[in-house]
Amino acid sequence: MSTNGEGEDLQTLHAVDARALPSLFDTVLDQSATGVMVFDEDLRLAYVNEVAARIGGYPADVHIGKRLGDLYPQIATQADPLIAQALAEQETVRNEELVWESPRPPHDRRYWQVTYVPVRSTADLRYAAAIYVETTPVRRAHERLTRLLDALPIFTGMCTPDGLLLEANEATLAATEMSREDVVGFPLWEASWWRDDPAVQVQLREMLTMAQAGQPAREDIDVHLEDGRRRTVDFQLVPIVEHGAVTALVPSATDITERIVERDRLQALASLSRHLNGALTTAQVARLVVANAPAVVDAQFVNVGLLDAERQELRLVQPLMDVDIEDRWGTVPLDGPRTPLHDVLATGRSVLVDREERLARYPELVADTDRVGLDSTAAVPLVDELGEAFGVLGVGWTEPTEFVDEVRLRLDLLADLCSHSLRRAQRTEARDRLVEEMQAEVLAMPDTSRTLDVSLAYEPARGDIGFGGDWYDVIEIDESYTALVVGDVAGHGITAAARMTEAKATIRTLVLNVDHPEVIPAANRSLAHFDSGYIATAAVAWIDDEAKTLEWRLAGHLPPVLRRPEGEAVLLEGCHHPPIGTATEPRAQASIPFPEGSLLVLYTDGLVERRGEDIDVGLERLRSIVDRLPPTCSARDARDSIMAELQLDEREDDVAIVVVRSRAQ
Template sequence: MSAGSAAHRRAEARSLPAAAVIDADGVVLGWTRAAERLLGYRPADIVGHSAAILLTPGDHDERLSSWAREYGHRDSWSGLAEVRHRSGDRLVLHLQGHRLPAADGRSAWVLSANPASMKAALEPLVEPLVQRSPVAIWIWDRDLRCVWRNAKARHFHEVLSLCGDGEAPPEEPLLHRDSQVAKLVRQALEDGTPVIDNEVRLAAVDGSTRTLSISVFRLDDVDGLPIGVCSLAIDVTQSMARERVSLLVEASTSIGTSLDVWQTAQELAQFGVPDLADYVVVDLVESVLPESVLPDDDDPDRPSAETYSSVFRRAGMASSRPSGPPSPWARGEVVFLPPDSPYTDVLATGCSFFEPVVDTSPGTWMDHDPKRARVTREEGMHSRMVVPLRARGETLGVTAFIRSANPTPFTWDDLIIAEEFVARAALSLDSARRYTRERTAALALQHSLLPRRLSGGDVMEVAHRYLPSGTHSGVGGDWYDAIPLDDGRIAVVVGDVTGHGINAAALMGRVRTAVRTLAYLGMPPCELLARLDVLVAQLHEQDDEGDDSTLLSRSSTCMYAVYDPATRRLSMATAGHPPPVVVHPDGEAAFPELFVGPPVGLALGSYASVEVELPAGTVVALYTDGLIERRDDDLDAGMERLREALASRVGLPLEILCTSVINAMVGGRAAEDDVALLVIRTR
């Protein structure tokens, strides 16, 4: 054999893949020199021993058994695996296995291995398929280094701040370890749970923001261990359908959180900043706002009648500037508009005004609106949209969207989005306006039906307080009265009509009139309530017209008492109403025990009167349940708070006592129901 042929055979042997023979129990039966060169184990170190020694640290035997169960029935297989060099280093190998039938019926496998990085192993398999894919694809190793990416991913790397410098070579970018993408990759490495369609916002090198839809899944070797992560991304920044749905969902929860016109207008202005505009104002017509006041004819800033045709009131304004919106008009101020203003056209036609590039040159409508023109030029406002606030066929005002810091002009898609959420805001504004009008009317009706002055004459002092509900349910039917009778006695009464709004206020007035009429007949409290029960039921029968409302919804509670100064005795009866508080001059306070009859209006009730003696200077408080009710407490606790509040203040002048008790019971919170309090002190 020549020296040349021997050298050739040695080179050929070195180029052969590393090989080993493993039996069914995972014991190494054969080991080549190529395997020794690849993994550092000599045949004497490995032959006759379990192949588990080659696995990375962990449950070696269990993982080897799992491998045998997965591939033991196959005649051949191939795949990637991570093994351990004798030095402790980890190597990724491309393995091929072939079954060897043995004479005893037991199988063995010949394993051949070639060193392979993930990049070398995956490129020939996936690159022809995904290199031109519109989906960006990355493969990351366990150190968050990119070992493979397609052309779309390379483009993303150029325009997005996705990777840091690190110590990786340019062909293996290192993922920003504190970024949202890195968190998704680490999560997939740790628990193996895929992440599908997770939206991530990333900064672009041009200063803009891109939104990517990212999906991530883990890559495992043949041993089931993670060797990397594959991530896929689609740029959804320009997906208008997604953006529109997202904005509308957010608008439905951010605008119209209360039935207050001013707050709703401000929520609309704030919602448009900064995602859509740099500056948003909401101007409403005077009729929409509660307690509107027309502009003063003597206002020095008011233009002449020939130079304006419309009047708005600034109801909401917001800006992306920390210093606030640049505007010559503050919230609540009157805004005058010239006849040729686009704001006037929007109000008249109900159609939006779209000006992607604002024209500030002389000869435009802004010549007649110098305040607006000055701010437009000083602030560099270059793009404008004016959208009408229309609801139920009526224009309530306009909303203006303006860009100054954002250099991109508005597009027609921006106008569509603005019109959609302004339309929803207009419905909230109209609901708030209608609620405010009805509440104002109900309050006015109720105040006109309640007594303006109550007097106990020489018999007793009388003081009262009424506090309307601060909730959206509307004005209730709480009422009170003090009625001097012909024989020197005085009747006091407090009641609560079921329901809220104008109808409840109207029914309250009828019930109060009925009680006054019956009181003048001089009948005892129990008989008066029995008559009132039948009378209110008849009123409901006349008004129902086939209405199938429940009896309880047509009932009213009432507490009626008559004080006789000759005997110093107070006779009282109740129809479903809480008992009064009797406070003696020494501060002892208690609730008298009463027979509680059903509310009036059911025509089913029977009532009983109870008498108590009142020494001079005794305080008696009649009230409605709104004073003692709280959502987080029961009535007994509320009654005890009222008893303590009266007992500790019995020596105060009656008017001051009333105010002090209301403050103690309600405090600074909005009343959950109407509150009526009537307090008397015997002379």
Template sequence: MGTPSVHFSESPEDPFAIGRGASAALDGQGTVVGWSARAQELLGYPAKEVIGRAWQDLLVDARDLPVARSVVVDAMRTGGWFGVLPIRHRDGRRVEMGFRARAITRDGDRQEWILVGAPAAEVSAWQRDRALLDGLYRRSPIGLVTYGPDRKVIRVNRAVAKASGVPAEAPVGRRPREFMVDEDAGPAEERVRHVLETGEPLIFTEQSARARHDPGRERIVSVSAFRMEDSSGRVLGVAETIEDVTARHRGRRRLALLNEASARIGTSLDVTQTARELAEVAVDGLADYCSVDLLKPVTQGDELGWDTSGQLLRAALSPPEHRVPFQEGEVVPLLPGSPQARCLSERRPVLEGLLRLRPEWYAMDRRRLEIALGLGVHSLIAVPLVARGLVLGVVSLWRSRHSEPFEEDDAAVAQELSSRAAVCIDNARRFTEQQNAALTLQRSLLPSAASDLPAVEVACRYLPASGEPGIGGDWFDVIPLSGNRVALVVGDVVGHGIHAAASMGRLRAAVRTLASLDLEPDEVVARLDDLVSLLAGELEANTDGNGSAIEQMIGATCVYAVYDPVSRHCSLARAGHPAPVVTTPDGQVTVLDLPAGPPLGLGGLPFETYDLDLPEGSLLTLYTNGLLEARNGDIDAALDHLHECLAHSADPLDSTCHAVVEALLPKEHLPTDDIALLIARTRVLPPENVASWQLPLEATAAARARQLTTAKLTEWGLPELAFTTELVASELVTNAYRYAAGPVTLRLIRTHCLLCEVSDTSHTSPHLRRALSTDEGGRGLFLVAQLTERWGTRYTHDGKTVWTEQHLPHA
């Protein structure tokens, strides 16, 4: 026997409802006394064939009689029955029917039975729907809320009640804004209104949900909603399913935070900036407040040891509130027992879930204590910053009044975040350490502030590059020469780092050595070029092919100038360096058109000397290319700014130097290349401080030199130097008479010392030697060297000059 096929709608209706169920009436003996049209439709029996007959004889197959009798017994005992019973169709088929039987009493004592039946398949489907609905409201872990057409809650299931912590009947008859926090209720009401008006379902929409009775507890829920309608299309309300996805949402947020941290932390090699980036990332995704406290050696780029009990400095704080116990740059005292102290000693995160702030942990004064208590902090995670086995400091994450306490998962994320940041901070510390070493090396190789010289007044600036490129190889020098002359030099070794600083030191030492030989500027640059080529060859042979160091050495440039305050003559030569700028006292600014020459170390091309006379009070400005390239790389605009600043030649020299730096350097960023700037204001020795005589080359020249010297020193008020200077002048003139040809020039110069110079047309250099006891001569230069502070020889195109220096008595 088969069962009739049943077609279901998407939402089966009650099969026992009026008009859908088959109904029959039986008297107390089981005789059919009533039969509906639906019963005839389902079982095939017309009413006239059924009424008056016993239902067991007509509707029950013989093999099902035992079951039928058992049903009758149960019904008589309980006064009703519900279940499935096989019924014989008029055509002989067995049809599974579901029945509801209920006994009723008529006329006080007459009992009858009302039966309502439907195909068993429809009954089963209806029962499943009822079981599903019951499960949704009573046992489902997913929340269910139904709203009426007025957008008020009709019913919530137990999952919603359990998650919200309020009885299931509490929200009934209320709108979301009456039991949810305002910022969360708005989207909820708008969602219900939209579904009611449009009929468009919403699927898996995530939003925040917080109840008014517990506003600090935030939950992230996934909401799906659809409109409920009856069979006629009448809107009955909206049903929402709500799933708590807080854990999943926080997990995604933590992963996103770690991913974001990789991009945002470590953008520079500055320790403080990296600490700020860590604090900002932590506040954006994990905490209300974050402080990063580093051991003092870390902030200074010093070497670290294994001791973690050193002084902690607050390196970063986010958000940068004004009212916090300790600001950036302040020392943060921690006493034993504090979470941060335990974190550092144990090298593990410390979570304080319900923190009761203890002032003794931080040795706070009353003012700081009041500030701390005002923050309302209730939860803390302290995480050590450890990189390469060394402790760098501690990160403190704080949550205050309106946030939930930290969880263990938050501590794990904080540890991962801090571990990544610690490597970046340690990289920045190591870079700072290297930069400090290079800067210390470079500053030790640069000259100290130039002293007051008779030839020039000098102002200078050296500005190292910013942290990223590293220390460069720019340098300057002011070198006193014989005859009160002065050499001014500015140079640039390309590249950055220790190699550039070391190469700069070598070149500066070489320039000073060459300057002491009193060579012409083109000769100094040419010999420096030879030296660079030699050093580059040594580097190539001894540094395992360190190409960068060789390129730095060969890429060096410089400009070398010599100024004579007696003649006002200035000679310059350069090797691939920016041309100097001259400013005359009337404010006219000119870029000198001296031959550029190749950079040092290329070889093969000659260098040329450029000569000019400078009026007293002129400015000679030498600089490296970093000065012109610091602001946007616009060389022409930078030169215009430089000319404007130098046009005020009468201003104090240090003010002019400061104005140039302010005009050409961007205020918001450090330069990307080193900058060396040297400005010299020329001086001229007063004519009364210089005496010069041309002596004929004859036997009386030495005696004449002694007479002139004694007379001039008496005139200058220096009679105590007369004897010594007479002897010096006599010996030098005598040497010229013996070994040179042509006239001899004697010159005395009085400045901070007394200079005696004897010039002749010979290029033969005198040599100091010790005479034997049997020698009749050869002791002249020895006596000169003993009686003077310094002596030497310089060569010119026309001959040579032998000079000596003596201290003045009052000096």
């Protein structure tokens, strides 16, 4: 075949193929379910393929020469402007969504992605081709996913890997009272929820960096709502990884504000409970409740009223407020104007009111509660073991409060805790009063002597019943002769206190009736009859104020401190006996001068002993304090100085002390 012949054959073949191309394209488009409509410059249909005809429900030839609105008026309003735009601008308009209801059963809504392409014919005529692909399955899947996400109670959405927010579910929008336009399209850290919080923005950027690296990030973050409220969310940023690359980020958040509030309430309740465990008096309990209880019930005001049945009044402990209000409500007479406090005591039931109801039921209160800034208030009974009200817990909120079951339960729980603590404190105070009366009886004697300047003190061990095994005694034998005693029975509590009274009475009797050397041995024999395990120490000093002499004996006891006018303070060693409760025989005793101005200090070991410290250190500390006392100080001033410097508030043992000073006759 000649070369020219080959060229002519190829041209003929190409011409045949070109004539076959339209049908070939139709076949391809039909197989791909792609619809094509071609419009002329008058927006009339010039071509419709079979896919488009089947979709519309009309034969293809019916479409030719008609406008879109003649057959499909529901979509003409969407499509005609875009067709006209493509014709006028001769630019492709891509990926526009078209929504319509199918004219064929089941007449459901369907979705199409349409591209409008300008086409120029060989005759230089302008056309626009609408090429559309159905996206209904994808769109419906997207809608189902959207409905699912919108139904979730958590806040969630979708971001680009760079953090641009593409979607936010309904929970996010509803909680923040925003539309999608307010949040979609913004970088995540610039969303209005935290755009005014630089610290949170930094936190979000750090989380974004972690998520971009393929690592999930999780933090608690504060969210600021449009109405000024502030919520705390458990915020997570999870990367979507495809083929080893992060293609999207899924932010999600769960509102944990109430969980945190409840945690804070429980922490406040636990803190209040710990503080109340250390409170020993009703005043301490009431002050702790007033200061710490508001956080337990999200309130701004708490007071405690305690019934004084004898005076027929309610005594209130409350936070600081205007002086005239404090004066007016410091005590509430039971026969005074009716208040919620009166109703609680009368009925034993809580009174929970808002401002409107308070105005109707308790008009006398409204002016003062308004000054304090209270809206809703609650008065809850404080009851004893028999269920009788002995006080009232008052609670106030500056905002309206709904008294739902949860709030009532917290109020009852707080009132129970307060009731138990107050009743324990009341029992402690009653016990302390009894102890004080017993101690006053056992250690009763004035800080005076006919011939000597004497000062006495007793301090019980911290946390003990109020008195124990330590005692003191001043025994005036005759007009010039005085015996001084301090002693310490081993142990604490009731047993030690009982033994102490025996020892005190025994030694007093012996001092008045036997010779000095016999006092300790006789006490040992006498007290052994009471208890075979009896152990006690004692220091006994005799002062002859006429002769100005001092004698002493120590039964296992620490040495007294003596300071004469002309010298330094010294520890009086010698004249030792074993402790009472062990066998002992009479021993010699010393007699030394005790001139005018001399100072003698007798004490029990609680004054000088410290945990982990050698006793000699404590003795030297006491001696040094006595040595520094002014030469002319009184016995009382000396006692007070000694006890202040030795910080007896931190004591772990009982302390008894006798300070005596020789004075001019």
